[in-house]
Amino acid sequence: MSRLAVPKTYKLYIGGKFPRSESGRTYEVVTKRGAFLANAAKASRKDARDAVVAARSALSGWANATPYNRGQVLYRIAELLEGRRAQFVDEIVSSEGVSASAATRQVDEAIDRWVWYAGWADKYVQVTGNANPVSGPYFNLSVPEPTGVVAIVAPQDSSLLGLVSVVAPALVAGNTVVVIASERLPLSAISLSEVLATSDVPGGVVNILTGSAGEITPWLASHADVNALDLTGAAALDWVDLEIAAADTLKRVLRPEGGTDLAAPSLDRITALTETKTVWHTKSLI
Template sequence: MSDKSEVTRLTVFKTYKLYVGGKFPRSESGRVYEVTDSKERWLANAPLSSRKDARDAVVAARKAFGGWSGATAYNRGQILYRVAEMLEGRREQFVREVADADGLSKSKAAIVVDAAIDRWVWYAGWTDKIGQVVGGANPVAGPFFNLSTPEPTGVVAVLAPQESSFLGLVSVIAPVIATGNTAVVIASEHAPLPALSLGEVLATSDLPGGVVNILSGRTAEIAAPLAAHQDVNAIDLTGAGDELAKELEIAAADNLKRTLRPQAVDWSADPGTDRLTAFLETKTVWHPIGV
C-alpha cells in the first residue's frame, strides 16, 4: 500500500466571474481571456465581457439607484465600513492577488492592500459630512431664503486605473457610491483579478445588489457602449488612454453625461474631496420667509 503522504494533490484553481446585480454570472458570450502576472505566467482565465454584459450591468445599476440614493448617508457609511471589515478578513488573499497583478513583493503588496482598506474607512466617514461641505444656505436679497443640497448624479460608468489594480480601483469606486450613485466598473484590462475578487467581498458586505457592478475584458470594447448608453449619467475615464478618452467623450456628449477626464494621480496620496464632488448635482429649494 502506498503512503498517502506521497500522493500529489491537484491544485483547485479559482473560477473568476463577473459581478452584476449582486450575482456572479459568466460573460453571456461565454468568452474568457488569459490573465498573466508581470513575468507572463498564467494566473487565471477572466471573463471577456461583451456589450450585452455592459447593458445588463446598466440595468442592474439603474434598478439599484433608487434604494441606494434614498438610503441615509449614515447607513451608506456603515456599509462602506463593513466592506473594510470584510477586506481585513481576506487580507492575505488580496496581498497575493495584488502582488501577482502589479508585480510587487509581498511586503509592498501588503502596504497597498492596507491602504485600500483604510480608504474604504476614509470614504465611509465622509458619507454624512460631504453634504455639509458642498451644501448650505445661500444669501439672497428679498423676503425669502434658499437652501442648496447635493444629490447623486445617477448611474456612473467607471474605467478603473490600468496601473493600480486595487488601491486605484477602490479610490475610484468608493467615492462614487459614498455619495449615493451606483456604478458600472470596468476592471483593469491586464490585471482584473483583484477587482473580480472585490465583487465577492461586496456581495457579503450588506451592499445592495446592483450598486456596484464589475466587468472584466477589453476596456475599449466595454467602454464604448457605456459611453453611448442613454441611461448612464456620468463616466469616469481614469482608465482610458488619451485617444480612447477623446472617443468616449464624444459619445458621452450625446446625452450630456458628466465626464471626469483622465489625469495623473498618486493613488497613495490623500484623496481629498474632489472625487466625492465629481458626480454630485446641486438642488436648490426656495422658501418664502414667514410661510
C-alpha cells in the first residue's frame, strides 16, 4: 500500500527565517503541463522591504568575515547541495518537465559552480587589486570591496543553475543579497533557502523572495538602501524603467542577459559588484 506523501509549505526566506508573505498571498506553482505542484508565497513590496533590512543588517558581518571564512562557508553550501541532489533533481523534473538526466546535469553544474565561486573568495582581491607606483613618498594600494546590498532578478527559465549563477558571485566579495526567484520555477530556490538555513551562511546574507518579479523589482530598483541591481533575469520585464529607477540613487546596474551562456561563470560577475578602494599612506624613514 502506497504511503501518503507529506507536502511541503513553500515560504519566503528573509533574515534567516521562513515567513509567509506579510500580504498573506500565495500563487500556484504548476508543472510544465499545468498540474498543481505547490502554493508558493507571493511576496509583496513590504516583504521586499523587510528583505532589504535583513540584508543590510547582515552586511557588515558577512563583508568583514575573513575571505578564507567566506570561502569555507560558500563551499559548505556546495557540500549540502550535494547531499540533497535527489531532492533538487526531483523538483526540477517535476517543475521544468525535463528528463532526470537533464535535471541531474543542472544540479551537478550548479554545485560545481558554487565550488568554483567559493574558491574565488580569497583570491579575487589579489587578481583585481593593485599596488600602485605613484610618484611620491606614498604607499598606495587599490583593493576591491563589496558594493553592499545587491538586489537580483534571477534567470526566469532555470530552477537552480540560473539562481546559483547570479547569487554565488554576489556573495563571494561579501555582498548580501535579495534575490527574486524565477516566478514560474521557484521550488529549487525555496529548497536552496533550506540549504542556506542549515549551512553556516548567517541569516540575512541571502534573502529569497518568490512571486511576481514584475511587481517586486521596481520597489527594489528604487529602494535607496539597495546598492546594486542585477537584472540578469529581467529581460522580460520593463527593465529600462528599472534601470531608470535605479539611476535615482546611482545604483550599479547589471543589464539583462540572454543566450545559452546566461550568467556564465566569470570573474567579471564578482568584480561587477565590488567597489575599488584606493588607500594612500605617507611613507618615510624619518
